[in-house]
Amino acid sequence: MFAKKHIKIFLVILALLVMAFSFYRMYNNPGLDVDEVSSEVKISWIDLVNSFEKDEKKASELYMDKVIEVTGKIIDISESDKSLVIVLGDPDKDISVICQIQDNELESIPEVAVGDELVIKGYCTGYLMDVMLIRCKIVNSRS
CATH class of the missing domain: 2.40.50.140 (Nucleic acid-binding proteins)
Incomplete structure (x- = not known):
């Protein structure tokens, strides 16, 4: 039970990091030249x-x-x-x-x-x- 809770927390944190990185890349993309x-x-x-x-x-x-x-x-x-x-x-x-x-x-x-x-x-x-x-x-x- 304790391990499942840690895995869920880890997956949520990982998903948030991936989303934050994606937004950062989109915002700093110089775009089409x-x-x-x-x-x-x-x-x-x-x-x-x-x-x-x-x-x-x-x-x-x-x-x-x-x-x-x-x-x-x-x-x-x-x-x-x-x-x-x-x-x-x-x-x-x-x-x-x-x-x-x-x-x-x-x-x-x-x-x-x-x-x-x-x-x-x-x-x-x-x-x-x-x-x-x-x-x-x-x-x-x-x-």
Whole structure:
């Protein structure tokens, strides 16, 4: 009886340690590096946005959880100490493509400004009010 109780306690502690280690690894995972993955789709920002507006379910199947390259004109740039967000689109439209630049890219990105045409490669996470790309890298820029 005493041995069974110790075995149960040991198994519970072991399970908690495995869960804690798993959460630690997930939290500290740097994630997908788009440099190491080839783009599955190359598309203009307007075609991407129109695809989600027309049929969100179908567009999600085509683009979500995939690395894609999006071409578009910069309509906004937001930066802080640790992040850079570039918005591709048209200022006259209510929807755009929001691109969060990969942390390891911040020091090596080319000089860009509102109005520049860009090709950005990133991981598509879906569509809320805008199409979202994370872990992005600027592939090509044209002023």
